[in-house]
Amino acid sequence: MSSALPKAARRGLADEAADLVRAAIFSGHFPPGAPLREVELAERLGVSRGSVREGLARLEHEGLVRGGWHRGTTVIRVTAEDAQEVYALRAALDRLAATTARRAATAEQLSALDRLVAEMAAEIAEGGDAPRLVALDIAFHDQIYAAAGNGRLTSAWEAIRSQVHLLQLRRVDVAYDHYRARVVDEHRELAALLRSGDIRTLARRAEEHVESARRSLLAGLPTAP
Missing domain, CATH: 1.10.10.10 (Winged helix-like DNA-binding domain superfamily/Winged helix DNA-binding domain)
Incomplete structure (x- = not known):
């Protein structure tokens, strides 16, 4: 050389x-x-x-x-275009992560999801600090990607993770009541479906979970001139 x-x-x-x-x-x-x-x-x-x-x-x-x-x-200032692009990619990744984790997750990893849902519920009971709820939300999905055990899938998630976090924070700024009313139940349902054998329902609900976030954020963003 x-x-x-x-x-x-x-x-x-x-x-x-x-x-x-x-x-x-x-x-x-x-x-x-x-x-x-x-x-x-x-x-x-x-x-x-x-x-x-x-x-x-x-x-x-x-x-x-x-x-x-x-x-x-x-x-960055979050725009409707940002939301459309990031959530579209996230929906595809989350669907794959959830269905893969359904086959690969350990009992310990599933229990970790339950603990995160319990922390979300406790946070809301104590008043619901928005940044703390979003951090728990992101940690829940981190755990699903870890349970999937696919390094390239995890890398794809990590490439948009910070943007997802920022979008979710913007979402709670513009539609906190919508977020607070759904965050526990939606994540509890996902945790339950990861234990069930109904992969089709899990895949659909993983996508719908992201679509709900996308609609909520877009409804609250100002219309571009």
């Missing part, structure tokens, strides 16, 4: 910066359209501007922020 391989870059601080900014976006600290300035973030996070820049690049790859050479980086 004529030249040596370059040394691997240490990207721990960039990953940490991405994790912290992502969490701040999901908590509502940085709302849609909010500017994300490298200098301010570097100072607040205690890392270099380079680490912040790399972290923001990761978030842009995830579809959470937008930026460019001649404009600042901002949190």
Whole structure:
């Protein structure tokens, strides 16, 4: 070999910066359209501007922020087109994940789903913190993908996971009553169907679960001019 391989870059601080900014976006600290300035973030996070820049690049790859050479980086504003595209892809992935998990899930993994549903119900009983409910919602679906045991399927989910999380947060902003009224029952039904032998019903309900979210969000989004 004529030249040596370059040394691997240490990207721990960039990953940490991405994790912290992502969490701040999901908590509502940085709302849609909010500017994300490298200098301010570097100072607040205690890392270099380079680490912040790399972290923001990761978030842009995830579809959470937008930026460019001649404009600042901002949190994305959710549009109807975003919702249509992401939820269409999610419906196909969730259907496959659910039917695959039906055949592969362990008793422990199914019990983990039950615990997450119980946590959702408890959260609602205590008042229903929207970001916490959405985090439990995403964790429930993480568990289904893990139970499916298909690495490429999980990678496809992870490619849109952050966008799904952001869309669900926007959904509760515009239609919280709809979300709160359905989140426990819909997830409890999915957990039950994963134990049953009715794969066709499971596949249909997995898609309908996503379609319900899509309709709810689109109904609350402002109409484009």
